[in-house]
Amino acid sequence: MKGYIGEFEELVLLTIASLGEEAYGVSIKENIENRSDRSISIGALHSTITRLEEKGLIKSWLGDPTQERGGRRKRFFEITHQGKVSLHHVKNLRDELWKLSRTTLSLAK
Amino acid sequence: MKKQNSKPPVFAEKFFEWYCENAAIEDLHGDLDELFYANLERMSVTRAKFKYCQQILSLVFSYAIEKRKRRSGYRPYSTNQTVMIANYFKVAWRNIRKHKMYSFINAFGLSIGIAFCILIYLFIRDEKSFDQFHSNKNQIYRMEAKRYDRELQGSEVPYERDAALQFGLRNVLKDELPEVKYATRFNSGRKVVLKYRDKIFSEKIAFVDRDFFKMFSFKLLSGNAERLFENNIDVVITPEIAEKYFGKEDAIGKTISIDDGGERLFTIAGIIETPPANSSLDFQILVSEESIPGYEKQMRDWSAFGTHCFVQLLDKADSAQFRASLNKVAPKYVGDLELVFTPLTEIHLMKSVGWHKVSDPQYAYILGGIALLILVIACINYISLALTTSASRRKEVGVRKVTGAGRKQLMYQFSLESLLLACVSMFIGIMLVILFLPSFNQFTGKGIAIAWKDWAELLSIGLAITFVVGLLAGSYPSVFLSRFQPALVLKGHFTSHLQASFTKPLVVLQFFLSASLIICSVIMYRQMKFVATKDLGYNKDQTLVIQTQTGWRDKSANKIVERFRTRAQSESGIVSVAGTGSSFNQGVGRFSYKIKEEEKAAYVYAVDPNYISTLGIQLAQGRNFDVNIFSDSSAVIVNQALVKDLKWTDPLNEHLNWREDTVGLGSKVIGVVKDYHFLSLEENIEPMFLTMDEFFGYHTKILVRVEAGNVPASLDKVHRMWKELFPDKPFNYTFLDQDVAKQYESYERWMSITGLATGFAILISCMGLFGLAGINSVNRTKEIGIRKVFGAGMSSLFILLNKQYMWLSLIAFVLAVPLSWYVMSKWLASFKFSIAISWELFALSILSGLVIALVTVSYHAFKTALVNPAETLKYE
Numbered sequence: 001m002k003g004y005i006g007e008f009e010e011l012v013l014l015t016i017a018s019l020g021e022e023a024y025g026v027s028i029k030e031n032i033e034n035r036s037d038r039s040i041s042i043g044a045l046h047s048t049i050t051r052l053e054e055k056g057l058i059k060s061w062l063g064d065p066t067q068e069r070g071g072r073r074k075r076f077f078e079i080t081h082q083g084k085v086s087l088h089h090v091k092n093l094r095d096e097l098w099k100l101s102r103t104t105l106s107l108a109k
Numbered sequence: 110m111k112k113q114n115s116k117p118p119v120f121a122e123k124f125f126e127w128y129c130e131n132a133a134i135e136d137l138h139g140d141l142d143e144l145f146y147a148n149l150e151r152m153s154v155t156r157a158k159f160k161y162c163q164q165i166l167s168l169v170f171s172y173a174i175e176k177r178k179r180r181s182g183y184r185p186y187s188t189n190q191t192v193m194i195a196n197y198f199k200v201a202w203r204n205i206r207k208h209k210m211y212s213f214i215n216a217f218g219l220s221i222g223i224a225f226c227i228l229i230y231l232f233i234r235d236e237k238s239f240d241q242f243h244s245n246k247n248q249i250y251r252m253e254a255k256r257y258d259r260e261l262q263g264s265e266v267p268y269e270r271d272a273a274l275q276f277g278l279r280n281v282l283k284d285e286l287p288e289v290k291y292a293t294r295f296n297s298g299r300k301v302v303l304k305y306r307d308k309i310f311s312e313k314i315a316f317v318d319r320d321f322f323k324m325f326s327f328k329l330l331s332g333n334a335e336r337l338f339e340n341n342i343d344v345v346i347t348p349e350i351a352e353k354y355f356g357k358e359d360a361i362g363k364t365i366s367i368d369d370g371g372e373r374l375f376t377i378a379g380i381i382e383t384p385p386a387n388s389s390l391d392f393q394i395l396v397s398e399e400s401i402p403g404y405e406k407q408m409r410d411w412s413a414f415g416t417h418c419f420v421q422l423l424d425k426a427d428s429a430q431f432r433a434s435l436n437k438v439a440p441k442y443v444g445d446l447e448l449v450f451t452p453l454t455e456i457h458l459m460k461s462v463g464w465h466k467v468s469d470p471q472y473a474y475i476l477g478g479i480a481l482l483i484l485v486i487a488c489i490n491y492i493s494l495a496l497t498t499s500a501s502r503r504k505e506v507g508v509r510k511v512t513g514a515g516r517k518q519l520m521y522q523f524s525l526e527s528l529l530l531a532c533v534s535m536f537i538g539i540m541l542v543i544l545f546l547p548s549f550n551q552f553t554g555k556g557i558a559i560a561w562k563d564w565a566e567l568l569s570i571g572l573a574i575t576f577v578v579g580l581l582a583g584s585y586p587s588v589f590l591s592r593f594q595p596a597l598v599l600k601g602h603f604t605s606h607l608q609a610s611f612t613k614p615l616v617v618l619q620f621f622l623s624a625s626l627i628i629c630s631v632i633m634y635r636q637m638k639f640v641a642t643k644d645l646g647y648n649k650d651q652t653l654v655i656q657t658q659t660g661w662r663d664k665s666a667n668k669i670v671e672r673f674r675t676r677a678q679s680e681s682g683i684v685s686v687a688g689t690g691s692s693f694n695q696g697v698g699r700f701s702y703k704i705k706e707e708e709k710a711a712y713v714y715a716v717d718p719n720y721i722s723t724l725g726i727q728l729a730q731g732r733n734f735d736v737n738i739f740s741d742s743s744a745v746i747v748n749q750a751l752v753k754d755l756k757w758t759d760p761l762n763e764h765l766n767w768r769e770d771t772v773g774l775g776s777k778v779i780g781v782v783k784d785y786h787f788l789s790l791e792e793n794i795e796p797m798f799l800t801m802d803e804f805f806g807y808h809t810k811i812l813v814r815v816e817a818g819n820v821p822a823s824l825d826k827v828h829r830m831w832k833e834l835f836p837d838k839p840f841n842y843t844f845l846d847q848d849v850a851k852q853y854e855s856y857e858r859w860m861s862i863t864g865l866a867t868g869f870a871i872l873i874s875c876m877g878l879f880g881l882a883g884i885n886s887v888n889r890t891k892e893i894g895i896r897k898v899f900g901a902g903m904s905s906l907f908i909l910l911n912k913q914y915m916w917l918s919l920i921a922f923v924l925a926v927p928l929s930w931y932v933m934s935k936w937l938a939s940f941k942f943s944i945a946i947s948w949e950l951f952a953l954s955i956l957s958g959l960v961i962a963l964v965t966v967s968y969h970a971f972k973t974a975l976v977n978p979a980e981t982l983k984y985e
Binding site for chain 2: 024025026029030041042043044046047049050051054062068069070072073074075
C-alpha cells in the first residue's frame with residue numbers, strides 16, 4: 001500500500017502538526033519524550049524526519065538566525081497535503097477497526 | 110557551579126564537523142547545542158557532556174547524516190580517485206624530469222639521510238643484540254662487587270661496581286647457594302706462547318670452568334660435551350686456531366704446549382664455534398681454571414680480586430630470592446663489600462662496570478642525533494626547493510581546481526609526489542648502506558653484516574623512514590601549494606616573483622646545524638692535533654716495545670732483557686735498550702700505602718737503569734739508578750707530582766715508606782724526575798715512582814730505541830737478533846708512539862664520524878643553498894638587466910645578489926656558537942689537558958663556513974650578472 005507509515009512516523013507527523021509553526025528538531029524531540037514518556041535519540045528522530053521528507057509527507061525550511069544556538073538557524077517542518085492524506089489513511093483504518101471490534105474495547109467495568 | 114560557562118566538548122564537536130565534511134548540518138548542530146544547554150539545567154555538567162557525545166554518535170550512525178552527505182554532492186575520495194592516482198604519478202614523474210637539478214639535490218640529500226638512519230638502526234640493533242643468542246640468557250648473571258669509592262665521595266652514587274672478584278668465589282656460590290645451578294669463572298686476556306711443532310705464536314687464552322659449556326650457547330663443533338675439562342690438560346679451541354696450527358688435520362687429540370710462566374702440555378679436547386661479534390664473552394682458546402698456575406694458592410687467597418664470575422640460576426629461581434640468599438652468604442667471604450649481579454643481556458651497555466667489550470649507550474644517541482640532523486637538513490632542502498619552484502605549479506593547481514579538484518585532493522597529490530621522491534631516495538639510500546657498511550664497521554669497531562633474512566626488516570625500516578620523511582617534507586609544500594586561489598592564479602594576478610619568505614628561516618636552521626658541526630669538527634681536530642703533538646716529557650719516537658713473553662713473576666724476564674742488551678750493543682742503529690714492567694698504554698700498576706695515617710697511592714714502574722735515558726726522561730734532582738750501587742735495588746726515583754703530594758721540601762733526604770714498614774724508613778729517594786705524561790692526557794700527572802725492586806715484578810717489556818732514519822731496516826735487524834737469541838719465543842712488538850696514540854683511538858673515531866657528518870651536512874645544505882640562489886637569481890633577472898642598463902657594475906651586482914645569503918649564514922653561525930661551545934666544552938672536559946676554546950677557533954670556523962656559502966651562491970650571481978641586459982629585457 002502506497003503511503004503506508006509506521007507508528008513512530010505517525011507520532012512524528014502528529015507532533016509536527018500539533019506544534020504548528022514551532023516544529024523543529026528539539027521541540028519535536030522534547031514533545032514526544034514528554035508525551036510518550038520515552039527517550040529518543042536525536043539520530044533516530046532525524047532519520048525518521050529525513051525519510052518523511054523523502055516520501056514528501058513533510059516539507060522544511062530554514063528559519064532566521066537567532067542569538068541562541070550559537071547563531072545557527074533552525075530547520076522548521078510542516079505537514080504537506082500528502083502528509084495529511086497519509087494521516088487520514090491511518091486514522092480511517094484505525095477507526096474502521098475500532099468500529100468492527102467484537103469485543104468491547106471500553107475500559108469501563 | 111559555573112554551569113553557564115560550560116560549553117559542549119570541543120573534540121566531539123570537531124569530530125562531528127569532520128565527519129560530516131561539507132554536508133549541510135547547521136540545523137542539526139544547532140539542535141545539539143540547544144539540547145546541551147537544556148540538559149545543563151536538568152543534570153550535571155559531566156552528564157550533559159556525556160549526553161552530547163551520545164547524541165553525536167547517534168547522529169553519526171543515522172540515516173539523516175548519510176543522506177545529507179550524499180546530497181552534498183562532493184565526495185573527495187570517489188571511485189574516480191584511482192584514475193587520478195595514475196595521473197599524479199605521471200605528473201610527478203614529469204616534474205622530476207623537468208627539474209633535473211632540484212630532483213637530484215633532493216634525492217641526494219634524502220638518500221644520504223636515509224642511509225645514515227638505516228646505518229644507525231643497524232648499529233643500535235647490533236648493540237641490543239649483544240648476548241641475546243644464549244638460550245639460558247634470562248637465567249645467567251654476572252657477579253659484581255659493589256664498593257664504596259672514596260674518590261666518588263659526595264656524588265650521587267658513591268659506589269663503584271667491579272666485575273673482578275676473588276678467585277675462590279665461584280665454588281662458594283655454587284656450593285652454598287641453593288639457587289645457583291651452574292657457575293663459571295671467566296679469566297680472559299692472558300697472553301701465552303702456544304707451540305705446536307714449528308708453529309710458535311703468542312695467543313690470548315681464557316680460563317673457564319666446566320659449567321661454561323652448559324651455560325652458554327656456543328656450539329661445540331666436535332668433542333664430547335659431557336667430558337670436557339675432566340682432565341686439567343684439556344683445551345678447547347675455535348676453528349680459526351685449529352686451522353692456524355693444524356691446517357687440514359683433525360685437531361682433536363693433538364698435543365700442544367702452552368707457555369704461561371713455564372711450559373706445559375695440553376690436549377685438544379674440543380672445537381667450539383667462534384663467538385659472534387655481538388658476544389660479550391670472546392675467546393679463542395679455552396683452558397680449565399683448575400690448570401691455572403698456582404691454583405690451590407689462588408683458591409686460598411681471598412684478598413686478590415681479578416676473576417670474572419658468571420652464574421646460572423635454577424629455572425624456577427628468581428633474582429630477588431637469589432639476592433636474599435646472596436646477602437646471607439656473601440659477608441663471610443667478601444667482608445664489607447656487597448655482592449651484586451647484572452643480567453647477562455645487560456652487561457654490554459653497562460658502562461659503569463669495566464669489561465673489555467663494554468659500550469657506552471651514549472654513542473648510539475650521538476650517532477642517532479647526527480643521522481637525524483642530516484635528515485632534517487635534507488628535508489629542509491626539499492621544503493624550500495618545493496616552495497620556491499611552486500611558480501611553475503601554480504597554473505596546474507588553478508586548472509585542477511577549476512576542473513573540480515578539492516583542496517584535499519591536491520594535498521594528497523603533492524604528498525604523493527614527495528613520497529615518490531622519498532621512495533626513490535630510499536632505494537639509493539639502501540645502496541649507499543651496502544656501499545658504506547664496511548667503512549661504518551671500521552669507524553664504529555663493529556662487525557655488522559646484512560644477512561638475507563635481514564632484508565625484509567631492513568626494507569620495512571627503510572619504508573617507515575621514507576614514509577615519515579615523505580610526509581614531513583611534503584606536508585608544508587602541499588598545504589602551501591593547494592592554497593592557491595584558482596581565479597587569482599589563472600587571471601595572472603600573481604607577479605612572476607616567487608615568494609620565498611618562509612624559506613629564509615629554514616636556510617638559517619640548515620646553516621645553523623651545519624655551522625655547529627663545523628665548529629665541533631674544528632675544535633675536535635685541534636684537540637687531537639694538540640694531543641698528538643704535545644710534548645709529553647719523554648721521547649716516544651723510534652721506540653720499539655718488545656714483549657719478553659714471560660710472566661711478571663718470572664725471574665728469567667730480566668735475563669732476557671740483559672741478553673738482548675748485550676747482543677744489541679755490538680749492533681749499529683740501536684741506540685739503547687731498557688727493560689720495564691709496563692709500557693705506556695699496556696697496563697699500569699698502582700700501589701696504595703699509608704703515610705702518616707693518610708691513604709696515598711702512586712703509580713709504579715719496575716724499571717732498569719737504562720729506562721730514564723732510553724725514554725729521554727729528565728732528572729730534576731738527584732741521580733739515576735746505578736747497577737753497581739747495591740742499595741739502589743731498593744731505592745726509588747719519584748716524580749715531582751709525588752713530591753708535591755707528600756709535601757716534601759727536600760726529597761733527596763726522604764724515604765718513601767710504601768711497605769708501611771714500622772721499623773725501617775722505607776725506600777730511599779735517590780732522584781726526582783720532571784713530570785711526564787705516563788698516563789693519557791685525559792688524566793692529570795699523578796704521583797709515580799720508578800723502582801728496581803723485584804717486589805714490583807720483572808721486566809716483561811723491552812724498550813728499544815733505534816736510530817732515526819732507517820727504522821724498517823733497524824726493525825728487521827732487531828727481529829733477526831731476536832730469532833737468533835730466542836728461537837722459541839715469538840717476536841711481538843709495537844711502536845711506543847702507536848701505543849700512545851691508541852689511547853685516543855675512540856676520540857679519533859668520533860672525530861672521523863663528526864668530520865664525515867660535517868662533510869655531508871655541508872654538502873647537502875650547500876646544494877640546497879645553491880638551488881635557492883639559482884631561483885633567486887632567476888627571479889631577479891629582469892631587475893639585474895635594468896640595473897645593468899643604468900650602469901651598475903659587476904661588483905655591485907655581485908654584492909646585491911649575495912648579500913642576503915651572507916647575512917643568513919652569519920646569523921646561523923652566531924646562533925651555532927653557544928650550542929657548539931657548550932657541547933665541545935663537555936667533550937673537552939674528558940681531557941685533563943686540552944686546548945682552550947678561543948674566539949680564533951670560532952672565527953676560523955665562521956670564516957670557512959662563509960667562504961663555502963659564498964662559493965656556493967657565487968655561481969648563480971656570476972651567471973646572472975654576466976647576462977647581456979638586452980637578452981633579458983627584450984621580451985618586455
